[in-house]
Amino acid sequence: MRRLVILLLLATTPDPALAQTALPPAPYANRQLEDPALEAKATALMHTIRCLTCQSQSIADSDASMAADLRSIIRERIAAGEDPEAIRAWLIERYGDWISYKPTADPILWPLWAAPVLLLGAGGALAYGRMRRRKGGQA
Amino acid sequence: MNFKKRSLILWIPLAAYLVFLALASLGLNRDQQTVVQSRMIGKPVPPLDLPAAASSRPTLSTKEMADGKPRLLNIFASWCVPCIAEAPVLMQLAQQGVPIDGVAIRDARADVDNFLTRHGNPYQRIGLDERSALQFYMGSSGVPETFVVDGKGVIRYQHIGVIGPQDVEMILEKLREAQS
Numbered sequence: 001m002r003r004l005v006i007l008l009l010l011a012t013t014p015d016p017a018l019a020q021t022a023l024p025p026a027p028y029a030n031r032q033l034e035d036p037a038l039e040a041k042a043t044a045l046m047h048t049i050r051c052l053t054c055q056s057q058s059i060a061d062s063d064a065s066m067a068a069d070l071r072s073i074i075r076e077r078i079a080a081g082e083d084p085e086a087i088r089a090w091l092i093e094r095y096g097d098w099i100s101y102k103p104t105a106d107p108i109l110w111p112l113w114a115a116p117v118l119l120l121g122a123g124g125a126l127a128y129g130r131m132r133r134r135k136g137g138q139a
Numbered sequence: 140m141n142f143k144k145r146s147l148i149l150w151i152p153l154a155a156y157l158v159f160l161a162l163a164s165l166g167l168n169r170d171q172q173t174v175v176q177s178r179m180i181g182k183p184v185p186p187l188d189l190p191a192a193a194s195s196r197p198t199l200s201t202k203e204m205a206d207g208k209p210r211l212l213n214i215f216a217s218w219c220v221p222c223i224a225e226a227p228v229l230m231q232l233a234q235q236g237v238p239i240d241g242v243a244i245r246d247a248r249a250d251v252d253n254f255l256t257r258h259g260n261p262y263q264r265i266g267l268d269e270r271s272a273l274q275f276y277m278g279s280s281g282v283p284e285t286f287v288v289d290g291k292g293v294i295r296y297q298h299i300g301v302i303g304p305q306d307v308e309m310i311l312e313k314l315r316e317a318q319s
Contacts, residue, residue, distance in 0.1 A: 023245045026270045052175060052280040065245055066280075069271040094278035096178050 025065070026072035033075050042075045045084040048101040049074070049091065058101065177278030177286075177297045184212070184292050185276035189266025192243035192251045199240055199266030201273075205292030209317035210238040211310070212286040213262070214274065216246050217254035219282045225301045226258035232307065233261035237314060241265040242273050244282050285310070289317035 033039040046060035053064035059071055077087055091099045103109050184201045191198040204210060213229060215222040233239055241262035243251045251265065268274070277286065277294070287296035287310070295317040302310060 023247065023269060055173065066271055066274070069245075070275065072270065073272070073275065091275075094178055094275065095175055095280070098173070098175055 023065075025068045028072040028075035028079075029068035030071075031075075033079055035079075038078050039075075041084050042071075042078045045078070045087060046071055046074055049088070050099050050101055052095070052099075174299055175278075175280045176299070177280075177294070179278045179294050180297060182294055184286075184288055184294055185273070187266075187273055187276060189242065189268055189273065192241070192246060192248060192265040192267035193255055193260070193262075194248065194252050195255070195260065196241075196262055196265045199242065199264040201266075202292070203264075204240065204288050205290065207290040208238060209287060209289045209295070209314045210240060211314070212288050213239055213241050214244060214279055214282055214284045214286075215241055216244045216282050217250035218246070219244075221301045222254075222283045223258055224303075225283050226261070228302050228304055228307060229261040230259045231304075232302075232310065235311075237311070238263055242268050244268050244271055244274065287313045287317050 033042060043060065047058050049059045049070065051057045051059045051062035051064055051067040053066050054062045057067075059067040059074075062068075074084075074087055078084060088100055088102070097104055097106065103112060105113075184204055186200075186202045188200045188202075189198060201212075204212070211229075211232070213225075215225070229239060239261050241264070243265060246267060246269070248267070251267070255262075266273070274280070274284075279286075279297070281299065283301055285298040285302055286294050287298075289295050296313045298306065298310065
């Protein structure tokens with residue numbers, strides 16, 4: 001009976017809570033790079049890479065072991081002289097755009113990029129129309 | 140502009156706001172966890188040499204996977220509870236002659252040995268991946284996961300999550316497809 005209860009508890013506990021290991025974290029998972037400039041580059045990238053386990057967090061914010069491993073990989077690669085955007089491209093090649101929080105120039109995102117211009121244009125037109133009307137009313 | 144038309148236009152911002160509210164509440168209530176499929180299907184298995192994860196099985200070099208025969212690459216771990224549920228199904232596949240290689244994620248040899256003693260060992264080779272490196276190379280997002288790799292070492296299929304008894308036929312079919 002007790003065994004059954006334990007099994008049930010295990011079965012109903014969400015996976016991520018269990019998906020952690022006893023191993024110590026990878027060397028650069030929670031340790032900064034010695035060079036502040038490189039660390040800044042690495043941190044900037046990590047904040048825009050989505051965690052695979054906790055999908056609403058960036059790997060910089062996540063405690064999941066996979067996020068820790070990826071942080072270490074990113075720091076090591078940047079320390080080795082790799083460009084952050086090359087690492088992003090490497091990840092997108094494997095997981096798709098989904099892994100990156102940085103919007104791409106994909107055609108599906110064109111409305112997103114166009115929105116500020118369109119809104120500004122619409123606002124400008126509205127203001128122009130109003131001002132002209134007011135002037136006309138005064139004259 | 141007549142009065143009627145003008146008062147209609149005044150309602151537009153409110154309507155836009157309501158549409159936004161509806162979309163936002165829909166988005167909040169949607170299940171956020173998406174299954175992230177690997178983009179590596181159709182590409183070769185990344186060449187990685189992994190040390191042996193178990194005392195009773197040789198190391199895994201993914202370069203050796205291109206030996207002319209389709210096989211399964213199973214990603215598991217001794218700390219992974221769903222992997223226990225998957226173990227008997229993998230044993231069944233192994234007994235049917237399916238070659239299975241394993242990769243133990245963030246694991247230690249003693250723990251893997253213990254896991255295999257308790258739940259069976261369907262693997263021909265088991266590599267140890269202490270830092271999830273193979274997962275990132277393969278576009279894998281969790282444990283357990285299973286890849287079908289064809290005889291040329293090309294990834295043909297990715298199964299995310301546990302292979303249950305109901306998936307056996309489908310996996311065998313994927314292996315047959317990988318033969319051609």
